[in-house]
Amino acid sequence: MPLSALNQQTKRKPIANLLALTVLASMTLSGQSFADDKFKDVTITSKQLTDTTFMFTGSGGNIGVSAGTDGILIIDDQFAPLAEKITASLNNIQPGLPKYIVNTHYHGDHTGGNAHFGEKGTILAHHNVLKRLASDSNTPKSALPVITYTDNISIHFNQDTLDVIHLGPGHTDGDSVVHWQNANVIHMGDLYFKDRFPYIDLDGGGSVLGYRDNVAIILDRIDDKTQIIPGHGDLANKTELLKFKHMLDDSINWMKSEKTQGKTLAQIKKMGVPEEYKLWSWAFINGDKWIETLYKGL
Incomplete structure (x- = not known):
């Protein structure tokens, strides 16, 4: 994420390690020694999905990996201080640095490692990611x-074709999803927070309706065997993504109804989110924050 937006938004979304949020506002893309200390206990965990595809978790957005005879490609690269740990985890799969780095959007918990990996690899992203x-x-x-x-x-790489797809404003105005055609794996970026209210960056060109509609497009593209890498959360399947879509639909319809009745933001916050979705609240996007996003975005 550009530092110019950090003072407004400490909205970096690491679910596994929320401690990172306390230092993000003062981090640079290259990291600082005190920030390194905050991440010293983070472990990068690798999960193999197919012969050549992997999912890395740590602190920040989940990383997708393609590793094979053509080399290494990664999708997102978490926070700057974790670059060496990510490199070590990649070397446990096969030696070498990534040839390609795909950014699903511009936020710092997905692009913090760019400065490190971009020294040797080629970074790809939507135009708006470069702009921001x-x-x-x-x-x-x-x-x-x-x-x-x-x-x-x-991207034709490691005996597969990775379709990098921009669907219009959703989480931000520069979102991409990455779909391995043969492996049948898709990296959703932050168009999917598994079992959690999502962060929709309205100031970064995001759209509540666009977010929901983009999830619907992906649901039509995948099948019951597709392995889904969310921006945050555990590996998922189509049924779980459909559950997320239903939450978005219900939330949008509920907020539209409340606004039509003339209720103010304060009144709706006092009511709280519908009972069936209270458990979707989490430390960063709690019920009040989700209500505020819906109210402002609809």
Whole structure:
């Protein structure tokens, strides 16, 4: 995430390690020694999905990995101080640094490692990711996407085709999902927070309705055997993503009804979210924050 937005939004979304939120506002993309200390106990965990695809978890957005005869490609790279740990985990799979880095959007818990990995690899992202990262003069050149696209781009790598797809404003205005055609794996970026209310960055070009509609498009694209890497949370399947979509639908319909009745934001917050969705609240996007997002975004 560009540092210019950090003062407004300490909205980096690590579910597994919320301690990172307390230091994010003062971090640079290259990291600082005190920030390194905050991440010293983070472990990068690897889960193998197919012969050549993996999911890494740590602190920040989940990482997708393609590793094989063509080399290594990663999708997102978490926080800057974790770059060496991510590199070590990649080397446990096979030696070498990533040839390609795909950013699903611009937020710092997904692009913090860009400066490190961009020294040797090529970063790809939607045009708006480049625009937002480049708007901060503190962003090093190596952290900027080199290849950008308007809608879609395909990467032919490790005997598979990875379709990188931009669906329009949702979580931000520069979201991409990445779908392995043969492996039948999809990385959703922050268009999916598993079993949690999502963060929709309205100030970063996000859209409540666009978010819901983009999830619907992905549901039509995948099947019951697709393995889904969420931006945050455990590996998921189509049934679990459909549950998330139903929550979005119900939340949108509920908020539209409350606003039609003329209720104020304060009145709706006092009511709280519908009972069936209270457990979707979490430390970063609690019920009040979700209500505020819906109210402002609809």
